[in-house]
Amino acid sequence: MSQLEVKVARIRQLTPVIREFTFEALDGRRLPGFSAGSHVVVEMPGAGRTLRNAYSLLSDPADTRHYRIAVRLQDASRGGSRYLHHELAVGDWLRLSMPHNLFPLSSLARHHVLVAGGIGITPFLAYIAELKARGESFELHYAYRGGLTDAYLGELRERLGDALHSYNSLAGERLDVTALFTGKPLGTHLYACGPQNLLDALHAQGQASGWPAERIHSEAFAAPEPGLPFVVELAQSGRRIEVPAELSLLEALEQAGVEVPSLCRGGVCGQCETRYLAGEVEHRDHFLSPDERAALLMPCVSRGGCDRPLLLDL
Ligand code: FES
Numbered sequence: 676m677s678q679l680e681v682k683v684a685r686i687r688q689l690t691p692v693i694r695e696f697t698f699e700a701l702d703g704r705r706l707p708g709f710s711a712g713s714h715v716v717v718e719m720p721g722a723g724r725t726l727r728n729a730y731s732l733l734s735d736p737a738d739t740r741h742y743r744i745a746v747r748l749q750d751a752s753r754g755g756s757r758y759l760h761h762e763l764a765v766g767d768w769l770r771l772s773m774p775h776n777l778f779p780l781s782s783l784a785r786h787h788v789l790v791a792g793g794i795g796i797t798p799f800l801a802y803i804a805e806l807k808a809r810g811e812s813f814e815l816h817y818a819y820r821g822g823l824t825d826a827y828l829g830e831l832r833e834r835l836g837d838a839l840h841s842y843n844s845l846a847g848e849r850l851d852v853t854a855l856f857t858g859k860p861l862g863t864h865l866y867a868c869g870p871q872n873l874l875d876a877l878h879a880q881g882q883a884s885g886w887p888a889e890r891i892h893s894e895a896f897a898a899p900e901p902g903l904p905f906v907v908e909l910a911q912s913g914r915r916i917e918v919p920a921e922l923s924l925l926e927a928l929e930q931a932g933v934e935v936p937s938l939c940r941g942g943v944c945g946q947c948e949t950r951y952l953a954g955e956v957e958h959r960d961h962f963l964s965p966d967e968r969a970a971l972l973m974p975c976v977s978r979g980g981c982d983r984p985l986l987l988d989l
Pocket of ligand 1: 936937938939940941942943944945946947948960962973974975976
């Protein structure tokens with residue numbers, strides 16, 4: 676996987692739990708182009724381990740002098756968001772993956788409804804820049820906790836005016852999921868990014884309202900969560916690899932020099948699909964069907980049990 680080397684040009688603390696980072700190429704050149712909805716995987720070094728989390732690019736795709744991401748400090752962090760909030764400083768350098776887009780804008784839509792929950796606003800900041808440049812019709816629904824996850828509210832009020840609909844849960848304001856699917860122009864596409872329960876509610880309501888599934892697009896928060904340590908065994912070499920609590924199985928394999936393809940690193944794209952032959956699996960992906968889970972797992976998020984090694988067909 677080719678990588679980009681960048682330096683931290685700017686850090687902004689937007690709310691008590693959200694920080695924004697601006698990256699520039701180490702050699703001062705322009706960074707590779709990307710389309711709205713793209714993410715990069717940020718490599719975060721630590722004591723004896725490297726975490727890799729995917730973050731949406733929120734900067735204007737037309738301006739590749741820099742990339743911007745915003746990160747929420749997670750309560751149950753494996754260390755990635757803690758590292759970015761408490762250790763990374765202006766002038767430090769980092770490795771990023773090339774941008775990749777698993778959440779693109781539809782080129783067929785005649786109107787776009789964007790629905791963000793908290794830090795799920797980030798891909799839509801790039802969307803808005805691209806939609807404005809194209810002169811396309813859109814509306815943004817932004818649900819947040821006032822003073823905590825409303826990182827871009829002031830800026831969006833200025834930029835969007837009536838196209839912004841905001842909902843502060845701490846003031847008792849609630850997003851009306853049913854209304855989002857009512858009275859929209861023909862050819863409307865809906866895009867959602869936020870917690871899984873919001874995405875589930877939107878997909879269920881879309882189906883109940885008779886919207887075709889291909890007009891509803893969603894992206895879940897991608898960072899894997901920590902778990903208990905476990906051991907995997909590679910069937911083809913007999914090697915045993917220990918997976919500590921704060922690393923994903925994918926990261927532990929990478930650290931041991933075992934390459935597994937990956938894109939989202941959050942259990943949604945299917946790229947890292949791996950066959951296993953024995954052992955217990957705690958499946959945490961949003962990709963495999965219950966039948967597929969009998970033989971396959973997603974090592975970017977799923978973990979093994981503690982009792983005996985998980986035998987992978989690698
Ligand atoms: S990398 Fe996307 S599901 Fe694992």
